[in-house]
Amino acid sequence: MITDLEAATPALCRLQLGSELRQLRLAAGLKGSQVVKRLLWSPSKLTRLETGENTSVETADVMALCEIYGVDLERRAVLLSYAAVTKTKRDWWLTPEYRQVISPGLKAFLDLEATATAVQNYQAEFVPGLLQTEAYIRALNELALNRPTDEEADMIAAIRTRRQDVLSRPESPLKFTAIINEAVLRRPVGRRPVMREQLAHIVDVVESRPNVRVQVVPFSVGAHSGMDGSFVLIQFPEKLSLKPMVYLEGLVDAWVKRGEGDVERYADAVSDLQALAPGPRESLHMIKEAIKEH
The missing domain is CATH 1.10.260.40 (lambda repressor-like DNA-binding domains)
Structure with a gap:
């Protein structure tokens, strides 16, 4: 209640x-x-x-x-x-200034993220949204199949950066765990300075915010339980009657899974990935080495 x-x-x-x-x-x-x-x-x-x-x-x-x-x-x-x-x-994401770029799937996700106490995000292809810089966001938009207009790109960047406020909430900042594929570090998005700034930003956030944890799944581990695709596992305050949910995003759609069996499988995948990947300290070292390569 x-x-x-x-x-x-x-x-x-x-x-x-x-x-x-x-x-x-x-x-x-x-x-x-x-x-x-x-x-x-x-x-x-x-x-x-x-x-x-x-x-x-x-x-x-x-x-x-x-x-x-x-x-x-x-x-x-x-x-x-x-x-x-x-x-x-x-809610701020439903104000007129953002409405035209908020799809039903994104609205559902923002509702959940703003309410959550903990989020665990596995990303196979790009930096998780809560850790993205504005330049990186704009570089991703330029690569989108349905490339947004300049006005839409501005709104998308504003929404994604404002989302990051959940990491610094005065009361109960979001506990965020990002597990990323090594490909996220190696594949250039935008020019080299964009990637250097982006990876350095991840390091800065992790080192300055105890509620943020990042682990990197290296190529060397081979096949793993995240190979079916990226996902976000969302958990809510115990005092509420909300069970954990999973958010999935595809090329043309996004959806939320609430079934206990489905959510449990994704929770198991998070546990497997965290056990398989190097710890946060070793992962930060991998990110710092990738900065040098860019």
Whole structure:
């Protein structure tokens, strides 16, 4: 349960509300199809509510679900207060200045990242977003299949750099673990100065922030459990009813996996990769050597 609604973000309230509504439905022994049939809703409407995908939540919708689930007045008031926050506040990534470059998949990820206490990210091809410099971001945009306009490129760079504020939150900065393939260090993105600055930035962040850990998976280890692709494992505060989730991103789409079995497999992959890769000190040495090569 969220104890400080005045400080709570809309993203946190959307996710917590969705999780609690799903738990209430299951406790009532109802399938989603039964609920939407009674309310004359589309199945996707209930799914969006339960997964926290809506930008804002109508209090009337929450009231209708509470009636069906037989929710007591005290808990109903809490759920309605979550919905009210989504109506009266806006997360920074949903403001008009960024809206045109925020896809549904990216919005879902930003919701999760802003709410998380810990993120473990395996990246096979490029530096994780939370560690990217602006020059590196712009170099990646220039290589994109659907190359953004100059205006869109500015917004993308601004969003990605602002995301990094989670690493320096005054209260409970995000605990971030990045596991990267050695190819990320070797393959040039942009000109050599861009790569030198980028790799030096990783070193600076790791050495200055105890909540950030980086490990490099060297070519020499051979096949490993991250070879199916990059992923982000996201964990939430214990006080919330949110279980860990996994974010995946492809060439044309992005999605969140919530199934316990799927999440457990990715958690196992993180453990395997961390055991396989050299420790943070040795990994930083690899990064410093790569700087010299660029």
